[in-house]
Amino acid sequence: LNDEARNLAWQHQNQLTKPPGALGRLEVLATELAAMSGQSRPELHHPHCIVFAADHGVVAQGVSAFPQAVTVEMLKNFVAGGAAISVLAGQNDFQLSVVNCGTAQPCDALQGVVHQPVAAGTADFSQQPAMTAAQAQAALTIGAGQLDLLHQAGCDLFMAGEMGIGNTSAASAMAALLLDLDVAGLTGPGTGVQGEALDHKTQVLSASVTRAQGSYNQPLDALIEVGGFEIGAIAGAYIRAAQLGIPVLVDGFITTSAALLAVHLNPSVRDWLLFSHGSAEPGHLLLLAALQAQPLINLDMRLGEGSGAGVALSLIRQALALHNNMATFAQAGVSGAED
Amino acid sequence: LNDEARNLAWQHQNQLTKPPGALGRLEVLATELAAMSGQSRPELHHPHCIVFAADHGVVAQGVSAFPQAVTVEMLKNFVAGGAAISVLAGQNDFQLSVVNCGTAQPCDALQGVVHQPVAAGTADFSQQPAMTAAQAQAALTIGAGQLDLLHQAGCDLFMAGEMGIGNTSAASAMAALLLDLDVAGLTGPGTGVQGEALDHKTQVLSASVTRAQGSYNQPLDALIEVGGFEIGAIAGAYIRAAQLGIPVLVDGFITTSAALLAVHLNPSVRDWLLFSHGSAEPGHLLLLAALQAQPLINLDMRLGEGSGAGVALSLIRQALALHNNMATFAQAGVSGAED
Numbered sequence: 297l298n299d300e301a302r303n304l305a306w307q308h309q310n311q312l313t314k315p316p317g318a319l320g321r322l323e324v325l326a327t328e329l330a331a332m333s334g335q336s337r338p339e340l341h342h343p344h345c346i347v348f349a350a351d352h353g354v355v356a357q358g359v360s361a362f363p364q365a366v367t368v369e370m371l372k373n374f375v376a377g378g379a380a381i382s383v384l385a386g387q388n389d390f391q392l393s394v395v396n397c398g399t400a401q402p403c404d405a406l407q408g409v410v411h412q413p414v415a416a417g418t419a420d421f422s423q424q425p426a427m428t429a430a431q432a433q434a435a436l437t438i439g440a441g442q443l444d445l446l447h448q449a450g451c452d453l454f455m456a457g458e459m460g461i462g463n464t465s466a467a468s469a470m471a472a473l474l475l476d477l478d479v480a481g482l483t484g485p486g487t488g489v490q491g492e493a494l495d496h497k498t499q500v501l502s503a504s505v506t507r508a509q510g511s512y513n514q515p516l517d518a519l520i521e522v523g524g525f526e527i528g529a530i531a532g533a534y535i536r537a538a539q540l541g542i543p544v545l546v547d548g549f550i551t552t553s554a555a556l557l558a559v560h561l562n563p564s565v566r567d568w569l570l571f572s573h574g575s576a577e578p579g580h581l582l583l584l585a586a587l588q589a590q591p592l593i594n595l596d597m598r599l600g601e602g603s604g605a606g607v608a609l610s611l612i613r614q615a616l617a618l619h620n621n622m623a624t625f626a627q628a629g630v631s632g633a634e635d
Numbered sequence: 636l637n638d639e640a641r642n643l644a645w646q647h648q649n650q651l652t653k654p655p656g657a658l659g660r661l662e663v664l665a666t667e668l669a670a671m672s673g674q675s676r677p678e679l680h681h682p683h684c685i686v687f688a689a690d691h692g693v694v695a696q697g698v699s700a701f702p703q704a705v706t707v708e709m710l711k712n713f714v715a716g717g718a719a720i721s722v723l724a725g726q727n728d729f730q731l732s733v734v735n736c737g738t739a740q741p742c743d744a745l746q747g748v749v750h751q752p753v754a755a756g757t758a759d760f761s762q763q764p765a766m767t768a769a770q771a772q773a774a775l776t777i778g779a780g781q782l783d784l785l786h787q788a789g790c791d792l793f794m795a796g797e798m799g800i801g802n803t804s805a806a807s808a809m810a811a812l813l814l815d816l817d818v819a820g821l822t823g824p825g826t827g828v829q830g831e832a833l834d835h836k837t838q839v840l841s842a843s844v845t846r847a848q849g850s851y852n853q854p855l856d857a858l859i860e861v862g863g864f865e866i867g868a869i870a871g872a873y874i875r876a877a878q879l880g881i882p883v884l885v886d887g888f889i890t891t892s893a894a895l896l897a898v899h900l901n902p903s904v905r906d907w908l909l910f911s912h913g914s915a916e917p918g919h920l921l922l923l924a925a926l927q928a929q930p931l932i933n934l935d936m937r938l939g940e941g942s943g944a945g946v947a948l949s950l951i952r953q954a955l956a957l958h959n960n961m962a963t964f965a966q967a968g969v970s971g972a973e974d
Contacts, residue, residue, distance in 0.1 A: 313712050314719055315700070315826040319942070320915055320935030361654070361972045369969040373652050378962025380653055387956040487654040488972055576659055593932055595950070596659030603658070610949040611934070617726040623717025630708040633700045633827055 297567050298334040305330035308337070311624040315633065321592065325570070325612055326619035332543040332568060333452070337620050343390040343545075343609055344446050345455040345602045346533065347374055347381060348439065350525035351400035351417030352462030353426065354504070359465045359497045361488040364417075368403045370459050370601075371396065375408035380599055381457050384606035388613075390455070397438055397525035412438050414525045421469065421522045422504045425511070432519045435528025436535070443536035454537045455545045455572075455609070456530040456554070457602020461487075465501055467553035468579055469522035472505045473512050474556050475586050479505045482579035484549075485598075515560035523557070530554035535561065538568040545612070547605040548575040548598065552583045559587060572608030573597055636670040636906050640677075644669035647676070650963040654972065660931065664909070664951055665958035671882040671907060672791070676959050682729040682792040682884075682948055683785050684941045685872065686713055686720060687778065689864035690739035690756030691801030692765065693843070698804045698836045700827040703756075707742045709798050709940075710735065714747035719938055720796050723945035727952075729794070736777055736864035751777050753864045760808065760861045761843045764850070771858045774867025775874070782875035793876045794884045794911075794948070795869040795893070796941020800826075804840055806892035807918055808861035811844045812851050813895050814925055818844045821918035823888075824937075854899035862896070869893035874900065877907040884951070886944040887914040887937065891922045898926060911947035912936055 305327040310316050317323065329338040351367050373379040374394045377386070385392040395410045396403060400417040403409070414434045418426040427435070439456075446454060460466075464486035472479035483498045508521035519528050531554040537544045538558075546555050546569055558565045571589040574580060576598040584591060592608045625632050644666040649655050656662065668677040690706050712718040713733045716725070724731040734749045735742060739756040742748070753773045757765035766774070778795075785793060799805075803825035811818035822837045847860035858867050870893040876883045877897075885894050885908055897904045910928040913919060915937040923930060931947045964971050 312719075313709070313717060314938050318826070318936065318938035319719065320937065322934060322936065322946070363970050363973055366970050369967070370652070373962055373967040373969055376962070376967065378652060378967045380651075380658065380957055380961055383957050383960045384953065386960070387953055487657070592934070593950075595661060595931070597657065597661065598659065599653050599657035607661070607950065607953055610953065611932075611946065614723065614726055614946055614949065618719055618722050621722045621725070622719055623712055623715070628708070628712040628715065628717045630712055631702050631705050634702055 297331040299331065301334050301336045302327050302331035304336035309619065312622040313625055313628050313630045319618060322615040322618060325615040328570065329543060329616065338616060340453055340613060340616055342450045343453040343455065344451045345381060345385065345390055345392050345457055345606060346442055347394045347457035347459055347601055348397050348526035348529040349394065349399060349459040350397040351460055352466055352524055353418045353420035354422055354465050355462040356420050357422050357500045359500055360462050360486060362461050364400050364461050367459055367461050368399050368401045371403060371406055371409055375406065379601060380603045381601040381606055384603060388606060388609050390609060395438065395442060395529065397435060397529045418524055422500050425521050426523050427520055429520055432516060432528055435525045436532030439529035439532030440536040443533050443540060447540045447542060451542055453545060454542050455547065455602050455605035456533055456551050457547055458526045458530060458550045458600055460524055460526050463524050463526065463550050464577060465497065466522055466524040466527055467550040469501050469505050470518040470527065471553050471556060471579065471583055473508055473518040473522065474515060474560050477582065482582060484577040484579055515557060519557060527554045531558040534558040535565055538565040543570060544568050545570045545572050545605045545609060547572055547602045548600055549577040549580040550600055552580060556583055556587060573604035575604065637673040638670065640673050640675045641666050641670035643675035648958065651961040652964055652967050652969045658957060661954040661957060664954040667909065668882060668955065677955060679792055679952060679955055681789045682794065683790045684720060684724065684729055684731050684794040684796055684945060685781055686733045686796035686798055686940055687736050687865035687868040688733065688738060688798040689736040691799055691805055691863055692757045692759035693761055693804050694801040695759050696761050696839045698839055699801045699825060701800050703739050703800045706798055706800050707738050707740045710742060710745055710748055714745065718940060719942045720940040720945055723942060727945060727948050729948060734777065734781060734868065736774060736868045757863055761839050764860050765862055766859055768859055771855060771867055774864045775871030778868035778871030779875035782872050782879060782881065786879045786881060790881055792884060793881050794886065794941050794944035795872055795890050796886055797865045797869060797889045797939055799863055799865050802863050802865065802889050803916060804836065805861055805863040805866055806889040808840050808844050809857040809866065810892050810895060810918065810922055812847055812857040812861065813854060813899050816921065821921060823917040854896060858896060866893045870897040870900065873897040874904055877904040882909060883907050884909045884911050884944045884948060886911055886941045887939055888916040888919040889939055891919060895922055895926060912943035914943065
């Protein structure tokens with residue numbers, strides 16, 4: 297990060313016609329983007345969200361409220377413009393693309409989606425590793441490759457979204473392995489699992505994590521043992537974004553589990569991550585705490601797709617507009633604070 | 636409020652391609668605006684912010700970090716486009732107007748400001764009532780009149796901002812009277828009063844509230860005894876907005892004190908109030924609790940001018956875009972939750 301640009305940005309903030317600090321976290325945001333961009337007056341022209349999608353073999357254990365067919369159905373909805381993230385892309389003026397990292401149902405004919413399937417969904421991680429080491433590497437590579445393309449296209453802020461029935465289960469189990477925490481405290485309703493079904497989900501995940509702990513030696517094993525192709529792709533995208541100097545706006549529970557993996561694989565990634573929202577999914581708080589992250593908004597959202605990031609992008613835009621367009625005390629002829 | 640429109644809006648929300656409730660408070664916001672507008676698919680075309688400005692005699696006691704001249708200097712800045720609220724109006728596409736309710740320094744020549752001064756600032760309320768009963772009525776009438784004009788112009792969401800060196804002192808003292816709370820717990824740094832100066836501010840306000848309590852018989856006395864012209868105008872504007880059926884997005888500490896007065900004068904006003912942000916000014920939490928209000932964002936802002944409302948407006952726009960533009964499960968051919 298560029299500390300000189302950050303310092304210049306703070307100097308500028310303190311000359312704007314407001315009491316110092318009165319714009320709170322909007323001031324911090326503007327200066328963080330200054331440090332990331334190397335520009336004391338950072339601008340945002342090409343924010344881009346990629347939704348990475350894949351299926352999860354563990355849904356065979358009945359851990360989700362929705363059928364697996366929804367993953368591909370929602371891919372169609374993203375492309376057709378009817379999904380929440382599609383509406384937000386139009387409303388908030390960011391680019392949206394969709395990458396198929398491996399759905400259970402074939403969808404190669406679906407136009408408008410980048411098809412790079414690793415396999416037709418992961419294996420059922422309650423019984424065996426979710427993927428092979430080669431598949432994990434392939435998933436990471438998908439995300440890195442997409443970020444190389446975004447970088448060439450001039451992307452100046454990256455958001456990842458995800459779609460994959462069952463992927464809160466993968467996120468919870470991965471986080472339990474990475475943080476050595478009881479998975480029960482990281483397990484929540486996802487799309488709407490409640491009561492006995494939630495107890496069942498917790499039991500499946502506890503058994504899965506216990507199975508996986510026997511093979512866990514390093515962070516990448518979390519992805520191999522209990523991860524997902526889309527989660528691996530997002531982790532790979534975050535790592536490459538950091539390497540390319542592209543600021544990242546993390547979405548909710550699942551993308552934060554990918555961020556946790558990315559930071560465990562490469563701690564310097566953390567510097568490039570901004571956190572958009574605190575999810576209603578209860579485990580998200582623990583993941584945010586582990587990453588020492590303070591999200592911008594808390595609106596009880598729990599949809600995924602990148603929707604929390606898509607909403608929070610508007611706050612970044614406003615922070616930069618204020619930073620770049622407010623008058624200084626000298627310009628406006630306004631008196632400063634009295635000593 | 637229109638419960639039929641609210642119910643229809645909830646039915647629509649539950650058909651959109653997301654797990655029910657997954658958009659959290661954005662769903663609630665859309666349905667609240669449905670109830671206020673009487674439209675199950677509410678739209679927002681003419682949001683308007685009025686900044687009401689006035690001066691405060693109590694600054695003679697040294698309760699503010701900034702000189703009184705800043706009130707008029709900032710009026711110029713609002714009109715010239717350099718203030719935070721001016722930048723936000725451009726960024727978030729809302730109308731902005733500025734009403735002079737009584738500045739200490741004359742500024743009648745300033746173009747682009749509506750000049751309706753009650754007097755050249757309030758009296759020093761540490762020594763005597765801030766204003767007469769007739770002045771309090773005049774202040775309320777300014778706000779009501781402005782809302783009548785906005786209504787004629789088709790305004791469909793109202794935000795108030797305020798400018799007035801010393802007005803956190805008035806807001807704290809008014810809230811202490813209205814809620815019968817110790818003013819010390821409602822007193823904070825405002826524009827940046829700290830340490831001994833903050834202790835001094837608290838002492839001035841404690842003595843002022845003690846003086847005023849002797850004359851306090853009804854809510855309007857809070858305005859008369861320790862209020863401000865701009866705060867009275869905002870309370871009058873909120874009351875008239877509710878009468879006209881215009882949704883209100885409340886800003887921060889000072890506008891919330893005006894909302895508190897408005898609700899004490901006319902409890903049905905509460906139905907029309909949405910709350911934008913939780914201010915860094917510590918007393919704001921108590922005012923929000925008294926109004927059973929949950930703000931949308933918490934970004935440690937403490938600027939006033941309507942800036943918190945101006946920022947949060949973007950969330951309302953996004954809530955309505957999602958409500959109105961997402962596909963339903965039937966439209967998108969997406970499977971619903973399994974029973």
